Amino acid sequence: MLQVKNLYKSYETTKTRYPVLKGISFQVEPGEFVAVMGSSGSGKSTLLNCISCYIPYEKGNILLGEQDLGVLDKEGLAKVRNEKLGFVFQDFMLLDGLSVKENILIPRIIRESADQQAQDYADHLMELFGIIHVRDKYPAEISGGERQRTAVARSLINDPLLILADEPTGNLDSKSSRAVIEAFEKAKAEMNSTILMVTHDSFSASFCDRVILLRDGVIYKQLDRIGSQSSFQGYLLDTIKEMSEAESERDIR
């Protein structure tokens, strides 16, 4: 579904060049729920922004299905963002002037296919994620959890190949976070959605099939979920601790 091959990206100031991604390669299979974790500055958000086609990258390939994103022009990238990708952001990114249902329909409106079928599908998604009762309300009138579930429903409206979620529970309390993760699980279970989620939260990541740990722009480890969610969270925490200690030792050296 998604193949990232030898990806390089750096940021430049007037004097210095800061490499952020240093040859990252991995792939995500259809229907897989993958989390990317790492400390601040490890490059996880940059990785997501490259896959989202928000920022250009210097070297490597990103293949979404059969499509190489690196060869597309601006129009082509916009089309990919609209039709093949779904987005969930930390601060929801809902349009304040539109109702919950209208927000969910935006990708279809952009695609010029917000027909009755799309509206029925939006209703179905709202039903699925428990936000049907706020369908006509505006973002300012609903809770954070409801807003994020609205964003999840929006990300699914075009049946994308891949959902990209950037810290989707970062601004939420634990109850709302749980509701959002459940929404992802439902999307995976009922629609066979493929999800790539960047997160700091080991609890949210423990619901994923696989966790990619990034350190200093390279993949430190990939952990497959074995056993229950809680045991996977324990395993995750141990590995993160191990990675942090290795980082500290290196910093001391």
Place this chain on the structure above:
Amino acid sequence: MTMKELEKKLRRQDYHQAKLYLFCNFISLMLITAYSIMMMAPTVLEVLPEGGDSRKQMVAIFVLAAVGCVAFTVYATALFFRKKSRQVGILMALGASKRQLAPMLYREVLVLGFASSVCGMAAGFPFVVLIWNGFRLLIVDSKEMVLNIRMECLGIPFVFLVLVMVLACVTAKRYLKRTDILDTIQEEHKNEPIKELGKWCGPAGIVILLAGAVIAYYAPEVYMKLTYSYGGAWLNLLYIPVFIGLYMMLLHTVVYGWHFKKRVSYKNLVSRSMMKFQGKQTVNNLLVSTVLLAGACFAVFYVPSMASGNFLNVRNRTYDYLYDYRADQKVPGREETENLAAEYGVSLKDWHEVPYISLGMDGMAYKEDGNKFYYEYEELETEGNFFSEEDFRELTGLSVTVEPGTYLAVSDNGDSIYSRQLTTDSTLFTNMVTEKTLEVRFADYVCCDFLAGGTGYYILNDADYKKIAEGITGEWSGRMTIFNADGKDDYRFAERLFHTLVSSFDKSCEIPYYYDRVQKISDNKKGDTYWGDMDMAGVNFEEPDSSAFRTLWRYMPKFRIMDKNDFICTYGVFLMVFIFIFLICITAACVICYTRCQTIAVNNRYVFDDLKKLGAPPAFLKQEIKRQCCTVIRTPAIIGILMMTLLYMMIMYGNDGKITVSEILALGICGVVILLIILLLYAVYCLTVKALAKELEIEG
């Protein structure tokens, strides 16, 4: 739902966000239109002669106001797009292409820009009518103060409207061109820190500003003295250091502030950092509002300086009535005048009437050759009016002695500016009828306030007078009459006498005070056309009550009661124009300050939210708002007002090398005006603080 329906729905929300943008466009177009209507009104064009100082000042301040309006339109556009950028960014992130977004964005800004601009243009008409008629109703109304609107005046606002639209489209295009979607989404929270120059920039700015102002002010005079030519408009470029100095001062104010006491490290920390990180636009805004406030002060100071001079001049006159006329005119005599006065219950006393003669004086005539000028000796250079010693004594009661072959020039006690206008280098006088000449030299000045100014009076030795006056006709001689009212005077008598006098002059006397008959004869002899014959606008016997007639007519009588009562009427158009300019500039400055405070608040909303989360009480937050607003409003007010006060003092001193009593009075009145301006700005400050507290949801 289609893209068009989505656009319609979002636009409804945008109208709320675009309030400030709409307001700024509306205000700027309204001010520009109103100013253009006023500036191009036939009444104003007639009263403020082309090439005159007043016209130049009116145009210069218009340019400043227009620059100010452009500035706040630019900022309002940028602010609107900042608010809009999140929406555009989200749509881009969700896959909307530029092809889809472009028509939506252009349509919106064009509709908003056009609607607000056209409404502003339309509002300019009632605005100017309201001010003009308000002035007529509350302050003064004269026959000539008719507002005629010429449609040509819409040219400037139309250009401005096009500018607003182009600006909106360019900004929209810039946003669409952006490649970094995340940057677009986060635009609202982006900072624009200013490059710091160091703490020296403030004091250096003051020095540059003051030095620049003095150099630029005196440069044309120095240039003329050195090169005998006019420098032209390029000399105005010397004012650039003034703006550079001003910019440096404002930069210092925004980045460091001015601390005369030992600095308390954490005081103003939050507000200063907020302002510093929005520094670029803040300094630009402060610069524009300072210049506009300076323009407003310049315009409004004009009124007291004019009024105080006139007030003292009228009050200090020795006689209630003074007029002169050519001897060949059939002007009412003493008996007729006394009879006329009796009709109004006025009796006259201290009647003095003496003859004078008008002679040709030789001297160095001022000549122009393109941009250059030079002085050339001419036997018939200018016209002068001469009393004999005896007649002067009879008229003024002053005993003067004039040696044979010399002459005295009549000046005033205080305002030696008149002395410089008198001819003191003449050595040869000519009787313009007989062409007989008399060799003379200048001896001294003699002080007599009521004869100072105007065409200039001189005194000759009695024997010389008699010799040169021989054979002179009524066309080149005249009579000076002065008298007082015995007891209470009556305005109706003064007005009647004035109109009677005007109607007794023939067309050959329908000339302004600067019309020099001697120079005309001299030019005509050489086959040249006298410049006064080419440009003689203003004096018309049909309109004796017009300000042009009363300020320019060569034989305009000085009647104390009439001059006192009619001052505002005579100078009504002048006063109105300058008060109008003041209103335009102060409105523009207030709108800029308000907009800037709004911008700072909008851009720093998250800072206030964070401070709230950190437990900052409403009183603390409100204090931070107050500090922001205080800097934005107080700084231009202090600098603008101070700059103009200094400039006025410099002009006053530059006129005659001293500050006269009337100028001190004018400065006193300006002080009161400054107080009123400060009160107005304080009201704007209070309103702004209240609006921002509401916007940022700060209670208490």
